[in-house]
Amino acid sequence: MTPQKHTNHDQHTHDHHGIFGEKTELYFAILSGLFFFIGLILKKLIAAPEWTYLTSYLLAYFFGGFYTTIEAYEKIKKGEFEIDFLMIAAAIGAAYIGSWGEGALLLFLFSLGHALESYAMSRAKKSIEALGSLSPKTALVKKGQELIEVPVEKLQLHDIIVVKPNAKISADGVIINGHSSINQASITGESIPVDKTAIKNSSNLPNFDEIDKQHVVYTGTINGDNAIEVLVLKLNEDSTISRLIQMVSEAETQKSPTQLQTKKFEKWFVPIVIFLVVVLCFAHLVIDETINESLYRAISVLIAASPCALAISTPSAVLSGIACAAKNGVLIKGGRALEDLGSLTTIAFDKTGTLTEGKPKLTNAIPLNDFDEKQFLKVVVEVESLSNHPLARAISKDIKTTYSIETNNEASDIQAIQGKGIKAIYKNEWVYIGNTRLMLDNGIAVTSHVETTMKELLENGHTVMLVAYQAQLIGLLSVMDVPRATAKDTLQKLKDIGIKKMIMLTGDHQNVGDSIARQIGLTEAKGNLLPEDKVKAIQQLKQRDAKVAMIGDGVNDAPAMANSTVGVAMGAAGSDVALETADVALMSDKIDKLPFVIGLSRKSKYIIKQNLWISLGVVAFLVPITIMGLTNIGSAVAIHEGSTLLVVLNALRLLRFKV
Template sequence: MTVATEKPNIETAESQSPVSVAVKKEMTLALACGIFLIAGFSLSFVHELNPLVSVGCYIGAFITGGFYTSKQAIQDIIKGHFEIDFLMIVAALGAAALGEWAEGALLLFLFSLGHALEHYALAKAKKSIEALAGLAPKTALLRKGNLLQEVSIDALQIGDVVVVKPNSKIAADGIVIVGHSSVNQAPITGESMPVDKSPMPLEEVTKKGSEKIAAQHSVFAGSINGSGNIEVYVTRVAADSTISRLVKLVNEAQTQKSPTQHFTDRIEKYYVPAVLLLVTLLLFAFLVIDEPFSASFYRAMAVLVGASPCALAISTPSAVLSGVARAAWGGVLVKGGKPLEDLGSLTAIAFDKTGTLTEGKPTLTGIYAFSNYTESALLEIIVAVEQLSDHPLAAAIVRDGKEKLKKEIAPATSLQAIGGRGVQAMYNNKPVWIGNKELFTDKGQHIPEDIISKAVSLESGGNTTMLVQLDNVFIGIIALMDVARPEAKATIAQLRRIGIRKMIMLTGDNQQVAEAIAKEIGLTDAWGNLLPEQKLAAIEKLKAAEQKIAMVGDGVNDAPAMAKSTVGIAMGAAGSDVALDTADVALMADKLTNLPFAIGLSRKARQIIKQNVAISLGMVVLLIPLTILGIAKIGPAVVGHEGSTLVVVFNALRLLVYKQKNIGE
């Protein structure tokens, strides 16, 4: 799927962001350090000048290049930590003490410039997340009677009605009660096409309360209205809107460490003390080998620079941050580094059926006429009767029947519901019965074998069947089924192509229906007649066999199974508190096609994390022996050290431009 999103118009300029101001100051001081360094180095060749002039320039480089480094080092020392910034300051001052002012200044210039560029690059990733918060407008047009009043979105209360003009942003989560329009929900759900919205009567809205409202009536703050003028009944205050919760959860996700990050943290825990011990021993190398203390001290400072684990420390967090940000812009909420990595290692996926693989509502799938009746004549009789019933199957029959007939049908009369069996009514002064086989056997009627055979055949394909009788003559059969989503078959095929070898349906529906749907869309297995606790046992069984398994559901009935799986994935989580709270990964739009995108992004993130760890550890393994042997001086060590740090950061930023076409990589 190609995700098309409108670039948000952030009202807070970058220059006004505290983070951006700090990055700009850091960059300015780093560049000033470079200017002082070049000036000092150039003036050192002018023999007519006092050497102190050149030293003065180097001191200027130390002050500007060491400002932020010293500030961070002092903060770390106050907390009882001796981190990388402290090591760099010690190395620079050590070089100055030996009279190597140029090398000390070069160290601070490259270190400060590297940090400034690193912070700038990470700020770019964070801005992708912060931009989400700027999607919602600051004000809304509140309707009060016949008057419109512009108010802050923070002043909106549940039950208020806001007017949304054409081509403007929607101010609050709510339900359309007036007007028709197409709404661009890409900023929230990642859907590439605008979604048509239609009104729901206000009295029905207030009656339904907190019940889930159909997608064609619901809108989200931050989405963009199309050409129609609509009025929206507010269902959430600004702080609880879908976009606000999405921003909060994405920010929380940044702090949750991935398995690789836990691994690198364990390495650093023992690695840093080991480096400090090595540097201390090297300080006293002059006692063992024939060299002055100054040479031993210089070598120790070079090793200190080359062995510092800057790149290792940033390698995984930078990739996780970029991956989570890219997922959010694609309509997928990934709650941290662990699910981001786990998604890419899946070998099996279990799916709930109703509402996940299927439409979640019955659809009229077949009309079979007997006794010289035409299909349209049979359908007219059925619609005439069923539009008097309030049964969910009746609603589906009437909806789909009218769509096929393309006309309104006069209702039948004298409807009587027969519990668990069907209905009876009068049509053109003749009695009509519509129901299951038991309706007719209960009244002692014989059902012809050919009709029984047809009904059984349809039911074996997963359909629910109803027989139709007019004036004691069987005139037809109708079939209904919760049909597969249009995109389900293509999505399952795509998942198979990218290496998901086992895809299983877990459903409370009967086995016959489960197998029919599974066969249609290409699943490997279908397990029916499962209660929620049996779904949980099924996940445990699958996890034992496959190690890494995801459970895809709606986040409500499937919550226990989702929690037990390696990765719990909620469908259609936009606007659903339970789904957002339960899942490790939430597909904001009610679209299966976002699942291959999420898995593909995870695989790319895992690939980049491995590359980053290899680059950072590889550079350390290279620099330590080179600096110990004296082959690499402080300058080259700084270049290698800072270069590897920038490589891993910019490598991670590639995730921000990930496209689904890379899914097979």
């Protein structure tokens, strides 16, 4: 029951669904058990003629051995001798020495374990594939004034689809008409619907990744109470949800470190068992017992030593962990990432868009020289609303919303002065907004008191601008990329679960980094870094702390992520680069999923460990007592297969993991 075996095994069960559909294997196992018990009753309780209970045992052999034989045959064709082969050999051996009952019990329990294992695996897979069923099958395409319903596979790029209130969205695209709040839980795991609005200019769009997320919608998410029109920007097979499903199914094939070790162990363990069994068959030549007794012991040892539970202990836990994460809007690519995350104590963060909002916000608007505050803000908003600069846009937007001051388009003749700021005319007087040099160039005095205030703000990471009007200073503005509301809490939670070092890597000025680090509780901030400096920083951290996770938004952090032990991309919904380079992708751009992922990873490691102890413990206990003849085939089978079921059920606990 090695990891590859599951994939082959699943293909078999899916290839020949058999007479009972996809649960055929489970029903065959139950029938095998039924005939075993009928045989047992006929033999022990009723003392019926031999042919009656033998027929019953034979039927138990048929149903119990059907899938196991197919499996063993497929393996032997490739020259692999694995657990199925050992089981069939043991059952034939049992029949040969006349222990039909024990052989039937063995095949019944083995096939039951196998069927439940496949069932558990397909449960985990289904919760992942359920993502696929989220996307609707048809879409309403707008052709002129008409609405035509087409299958989603037939959608073309740049089709316009109409999404009715409370309907599922059937393509990744951008809203060009209408506004609505959209439930994105299926993709990003966010519990609160997100407000989305139409994009102003849909004729000249940037790349899908670069469009502001407030205009973008994803396949499978649910529209709120308003109808919207969406321009299709990704075909069905490229949509975020299809990529997710494809990546999760690839993730299963990436072996975790524990799985690789288990594989190595099995490689030498199975041949040793076969050798030991062959030797035990000839024990009657050395000790005083019949050939049948020697064969009976050899077959019991063969059963006791099969590492079934061991082979399934890791893959079942890894798959359950990945499925649980997927349901919560987190994509984990394979067992390696899942196991590594749990052993981390150091995390490096990108700043912009990861720990901060990624957008400048107005932090201070201070009138100077007794200038009236309302008048000061009015001057600023009139001038700044003429400019397209991101800082100017942020300032005018924040003044309008915070102080509810509107513009009357009273300013004109705006001019940008390279490296210094802007000037414009307001009520026939020049207004200057910019740095000290701009003021001095235009004969406006900057007092030492103002310079001290500016210096304090700069040291705390703010960008500061002076405002002059009617040839004198009237005020001071500062803007800053502010920390996310949830950042401080999240970092505290990470500290609580044992993350010792949290470091910010940013291209911004060191002062900005230090200021944000103080506000949210980071242990360290490194500023002025180019992308290649981030890579160097990660390599240094790895030398110091062995394992480091890098958390970023995936686009400019891709090289640093690729160099870290585990790369975690945020806001990966819709971003191809982030999905490709990261080992773990948080589908929403919310950092608060991090403690959940690390907690899940630790729980997975813990369950994998438990499973290894259970499976190795049972083999270590059963083999010696079977060699000494202290147990019969029946109880060896029951204990052995019981451990396999226990391991599967233990792994399934991960599906219900909550922080």
